Amino acid sequence: AHEVLGSLGDGPSTAQDTQAAVHALQEAGCALILFAGGDGTARDVCSAVREEQPVLGIPAGVKIHSAVYAISPRAAGLMALRLIEGGLVRLSSGEVRDIDEAALRDGKVGSRHYGEMCVPVEGEFMQHVKQGGMESEELVLVDLADWLAESWEEGVRYVFGPGSTLHGLAQNLGLETTLLGVDVIESGQVIARDVTEAQLFALIDGHPARLLVTAIGGQGHIIGRGNQQISPRVLRAIGLEHLRVIATKRKLGTLEGRPLRVDSGDPALDEAFPDAVRVWSGYREELLYPLG
Structure with missing residues (x-):
């Protein structure tokens, strides 16, 4: 079509x-x-x-x-x-x-x-991942932390979604975040841990914010699985243009070509997402990956 x-x-x-x-x-x-x-x-x-x-x-x-x-x-x-x-x-x-x-x-x-x-x-990133020259997840997270630290914006609140990738990223930044919760960082400090949807909305409504998420579960969901605190009104308040997807090439390789997915619970909002998203996968390295 x-x-x-x-x-x-x-x-x-x-x-x-x-x-x-x-x-x-x-x-x-x-x-x-x-x-x-x-x-x-x-x-x-x-x-x-x-x-x-x-x-x-x-x-x-x-x-x-x-x-x-x-x-x-x-x-x-x-x-x-x-x-x-x-x-x-x-x-x-x-x-x-x-x-x-x-x-x-x-x-x-x-x-x-x-x-x-x-x-x-x-x-040929996919081929490299499959051939056994596996990238070191730990080293990639160090690289990603360096890039994020260089790009911190003063006065902006960073929402860290759940998952081991973002938890490891935060640890490399010296931040104590939760593994399965949603946390908020500002000026290099954790200002709220394991927030509810209502708490998160209150923290970012009318305030500049960036949202960091990773693929959760085997189906590659970045929204709607394990991060229900990131609701449609939270996404609209932050702005889809301020979404940052963080995933190593190794993690993307486990999807075996399947697209990343969103299931916000709001079909109109899901339709507003682009057909592909930019994924931070290393130091100053971005991939373009399909979003289904």
């Missing part, structure tokens, strides 16, 4: 049409925006896309200097298929470049940096 967003007017399309399409796709919650063209198209997309939105270029232009394109149209299709089938797709920052027209007028051929976009990159 597919849905057509927006419409084109008469005459050739322009950069504004590309930008409008990007805005529409983002508002629709697309997990990955695919676009075809060359460096000019990449510049147009870059000018409209949000920093965190994954995109992938299908090479179809005369000149391509930008590192946001797959090496071939087939490679782009395989990357998209990998995501659809539940493969682990790493995200990285890709540079957008185009011909430096000022230099070209002076008879020099060179390219100029115009920005960066979030792009999926090739990497």
Whole structure:
């Protein structure tokens, strides 16, 4: 099934049409925006896309200097298929470049940096996990703790969901949290442990907050299993854009390609979740993983 967003007017399309399409796709919650063209198209997309939105270029232009394109149209299709089938797709920052027209007028051929976009990159993570070179869960949690410590925001309350992954992460940050409960951290200190839904809502309502969750149970639920304190009104108060999924590649590998799941008890809210989520899986390492 597919849905057509927006419409084109008469005459050739322009950069504004590309930008409008990007805005529409983002508002629709697309997990990955695919676009075809060359460096000019990449510049147009870059000018409209949000920093965190994954995109992938299908090479179809005369000149391509930008590192946001797959090496071939087939490679782009395989990357998209990998995501659809539940493969682990790493995200990285890709540079957008185009011909430096000022230099070209002076008879020099060179390219100029115009920005960066979030792009999926090739990497056989699933195969690595299966082949016995198992990553050390303990070391990965140390790496994740370092990244989280670097990204702490002052005045923001961090809600830690239950599970051994987040409990281990908190321990590496020197925080005493509960293994099976929901805890709230602010300014590097635990301000509430094992909160009820009502207590949690009171702590985050009208206050900047971030929600950290991991996959609970064998079905990969990030919401609705073992963390009922994180209710629909709590999720709305925090904002889905402030959700952080934390999971090692090893844990994702146990899902064997099955998507992560949400079951908040509110079907309309569940529909508002994106088709894929960014998962913190190591130090400054993110994966794009399907959400069913």
